[in-house]
Amino acid sequence: MSNEKNAPLWQQLLLTAQALSDVQKGQSANQVLEKISSPLRPGVQALLFHVLRRLGLAQTLLKKLAKQSPQKPVEALLCTALALACDEKALMYPPHTLVSQTVDAAKKSRLLKNSAPFINACLRRFLLEQDALLKEAHTLLLAQWNHPEWWIHQHQKDYPEQWQDILLANNSPAPMTLRVNTKRMTVNELLKIWLDAGMPSTPVGEFGLVLHQPLPVHQILGFLDGLCSVQDLGAQRAASLLKEQLHQKPIKKWRILDACAAPGGKTAHLLEIMDCEVLALDIDDRRCLKINENLQRLGLQAKVVTADAQDTDVWWDRKLFDAILLDAPCSASGIVRRHPDIRWLRRESDIAALAQQQSRMLESLWPLLAPSGLLLFCTCSVFHAEGQDVVQAFLTHNTQAAILPSPGHLIPKITGARGEVQDNAISDHDGFFYALLQKTD
Ligand SMILES: C[S@@+](CC[C@H](N)C(=O)[O-])C[C@H]1O[C@@H](n2cnc3c(N)ncnc32)[C@H](O)[C@@H]1O
Numbered sequence: 001m002s003n004e005k006n007a008p009l010w011q012q013l014l015l016t017a018q019a020l021s022d023v024q025k026g027q028s029a030n031q032v033l034e035k036i037s038s039p040l041r042p043g044v045q046a047l048l049f050h051v052l053r054r055l056g057l058a059q060t061l062l063k064k065l066a067k068q069s070p071q072k073p074v075e076a077l078l079c080t081a082l083a084l085a086c087d088e089k090a091l092m093y094p095p096h097t098l099v100s101q102t103v104d105a106a107k108k109s110r111l112l113k114n115s116a117p118f119i120n121a122c123l124r125r126f127l128l129e130q131d132a133l134l135k136e137a138h139t140l141l142l143a144q145w146n147h148p149e150w151w152i153h154q155h156q157k158d159y160p161e162q163w164q165d166i167l168l169a170n171n172s173p174a175p176m177t178l179r180v181n182t183k184r185m186t187v188n189e190l191l192k193i194w195l196d197a198g199m200p201s202t203p204v205g206e207f208g209l210v211l212h213q214p215l216p217v218h219q220i221l222g223f224l225d226g227l228c229s230v231q232d233l234g235a236q237r238a239a240s241l242l243k244e245q246l247h248q249k250p251i252k253k254w255r256i257l258d259a260c261a262a263p264g265g266k267t268a269h270l271l272e273i274m275d276c277e278v279l280a281l282d283i284d285d286r287r288c289l290k291i292n293e294n295l296q297r298l299g300l301q302a303k304v305v306t307a308d309a310q311d312t313d314v315w316w317d318r319k320l321f322d323a324i325l326l327d328a329p330c331s332a333s334g335i336v337r338r339h340p341d342i343r344w345l346r347r348e349s350d351i352a353a354l355a356q357q358q359s360r361m362l363e364s365l366w367p368l369l370a371p372s373g374l375l376l377f378c379t380c381s382v383f384h385a386e387g388q389d390v391v392q393a394f395l396t397h398n399t400q401a402a403i404l405p406s407p408g409h410l411i412p413k414i415t416g417a418r419g420e421v422q423d424n425a426i427s428d429h430d431g432f433f434y435a436l437l438q439k440t441d
Contacts, residue, residue, distance in 0.1 A: 007040055009093065010105040013080055015040065016047040017105070021076040023052070029341035050092060051083040052340035053146060053171045057134075058083035060143035064133055065122040074115045077106060081123055086134065099123040146171055150348040151333075158384045162411055166382060166431070169412040170336040170343070175428055176214035178223075179207045179231040179265075181298050183272045190227055197221050204428065205233050206240060207269070226298040231265050234334070234410050234429035238378055239269035241436055242323055245374050245404065246274065249322075253277055257321045258302075259309040259365055260328055262287030264294040270325070271300040278302040279321075281309050310364040320370035328358040330379035330386045334431025337412060355385045362394050366401070371441045374404075378434045382409055387433030394437075404436040 015036060022032045029048060036044050051058070058079040062070075069075065081102040085095045093101075102123060106116040126133065137143040141152050145167045155163035178201075180187045187203055194201050194209070199221060201209040209228070217223050217230060246254055254276035258267045261280035270278055282288050285306040292304055307315040309326075331354055332342050362377060369375055379386045387409050395401055412431040 007043070009097070009101040010108060012040070012043050012047060013077070013102055013105045014109055015044045016051060017073070017077040017080045019044060019048050020051055020055075020080055021072060023048075023341050023344060024072075024076070026345065028345065029339065047080070047084065047092070049173070049340050050090070051080050052344065054083040054087055055079060055344060056140075056142040056146040056148075057086050057137055057144075060137040060140055061086060061126065061133055062122070064136065065125055066118075070115065070118070073109075073111050074106075074119065077102060077112060078119060078122055081119075082126060085123070085126065086130075095127055099127060147343045148346075148348075151343055151346070154348075154351070154383060158382070159411065166411050169431075170340075172337055174232070174337045174430065176211045176230070177204060177232050177236075177428075178209050178211065178220070178228040179236055179269060179272075180209060180228050181226055181268075181272050182207060183299070184227050190222060194221060205236055207236055207273070208233050210428070224297065229265060229268060229294065229298065231269070232335070232338070232430040234412075234432040235265060235380070236269065237407065237410075237432065237434060238266045238325060238327065238376060239273055241407070241434060242270065242325065242374060242376055243274050245436060245438075246323060249372070251322055254322045255279075255319070257281065257324045257365070257368065259324060259326045259361065261304070262291050264291035264302075264304075266325060266327055267291060267302055268294055268298050268300055271295075271302060272298070280304045281307050281315065283308050309361055312364060312368060316368060320373065321368055322370055322373050324365055324369055324373070324375045326361060326365055326375060326377050328361055328377065328379050330354050330358065330381040331383060332380050333386070334380040334382045334410075334412060334433075336431075338430065351383055351385050354381075355390055358386060358390045359393060362390065366398065366439070369439045371439055373439050375437045375439070376434065377437060378432060380430060380432050382411055382431035382433070384409065387435070391435040391437070400440050402438050402440055404438055406436045407432075407434040409433045 019032045023029055033041055033045050061082050062078050081098060084092060085098050103116055103120045106112040106119045141149050145152055147167060155166055159166060180190050191201055191203060191209055200212045204210050222228055254274060256270060256276050256278045258278055258280045260282060261267045262282035262284055267278055267280045270276055280291050280302045288304055288306045295302055305315055331346050331351055336342050377391060381387060395403060410432045413428050
């Protein structure tokens with residue numbers, strides 16, 4: 001295994017095709033990548049993410065190249081190669097190298113070796129006829145936007161003016177945005193330390209820095225010492241929104257519930273910028289361990305409890321909260337650029353089921369809020385069904401709830417065509433929904 005990092009392309013292609021196949025069976029890309037040995041993982045991840053962002057086009061091309069659907073493993077290898085060859089502006093390898101390495105990959109696999117001639121024929125035909133094939137494929141929404149059709153139609157309905165911008169952003173890589181732990185140092189101080197160490201960054205928002213060159217976290221100066229955390233700029237809005245409102249009220253130490261807290265990104269941010277005590281709940285005990293790890297690294301303290309937020313009888317001590325952050329489970333349709341597998345994993349029916357769960361959680365937690373207390377409801381979704389529709393329905397029947405000025409749905413934004421950092425990087429963030437509700441006295 002000594003030379004794994006320099007594994008030949010054919011081997012990386014085989015691993016990527018296997019990973020794609022596992023995602024298509026329902027596993028998340030993160031789960032699948034965890035199984036790959038660490039020296040090979042970054043290379044396979046780069047290939048897999050590239051493929052997932054072009055999978056609709058690759059599937060459409062394959063239908064045109066093969067009269068009958070090939071067996072699943074053959075289909076996965078062909079889709080991998082086609083996705084890597086079909087976008088002229090973003091080629092990772094010269095097309096002829098890619099084709100010969102894909103055929104080598106098939107020959108070296110017991111499962112695929114009999115299909116090597118077929119794979120060779122499909123890919124050579126693609127190289128010869130690609131202009132016509134691509135033109136024809138692009139007439140289909142799936143191939144043009146690389147999202148399932150139901151997803152595209154939903155965006156067209158929710159955002160008649162902006163649906164194309166959202167889909168374009170979803171298909172671009174996201175920048176590496178970090179949040180500075182301002183309990184420990186200012187944004188400018190960390191920016192200077194990084195610059196002196198040859199890690200240039202650009203400030204974004206009030207607490208963020210975007211690294212010009214993304215790095216694994218353990219290589220980021222100060223990360224292990226708790227000077228910063230990885231957090232998208234859109235996610236950094238949560239703690240700021242609560243702080244802006246809470247600081248208008250004369251309360252000693254805020255008592256805040258973070259109802260869906262793991263892995264603790266927003267819990268930590270609240271503790272970094274406010275004088276507050278936080279109860280951080282999450283239903284998933286393994287993810288609760290992550291909250292504790294993060295708090296420890298950052299030098300912060302909260303009470304962390306594993307529980308179903310809706311089972312208030314089980315975990316609530318009957319003391320009302322000044323504020324509740326409900327970062328509810330959702331489709332994650334706003335963070336597709338960081339997780340290109342999400343669009344292929346979700347089913348249309350998931351959206352209504354998630355929206356119902358979000359409504360139930362809102363109903364269960366509302367009674368725990370003190371009079372004039374604040375509840376920040378958020379999701380990392382851009383579907384109206386998982387944001388504004390949930391809140392509107394809640395406000396219609398809850399006469400004790402008022403909505404304060406709120407961002408609503410933030411749609412994902414990119415600063416450059418390929419997600420590179422530019423001077424106006426301040427506008428670059430994932431998709432989110434935020435609604436700030438207040439309990440009337
Ligand atoms: C969007 S993530 C939260 C991200 C977190 N707020 C942060 O900023 O790091 C949603 C979380 O809700 C948790 N969750 C789902 N259903 C829950 C429930 N009924 N009660 C408590 N937590 C729940 C999931 O385990 C998941 O960790």
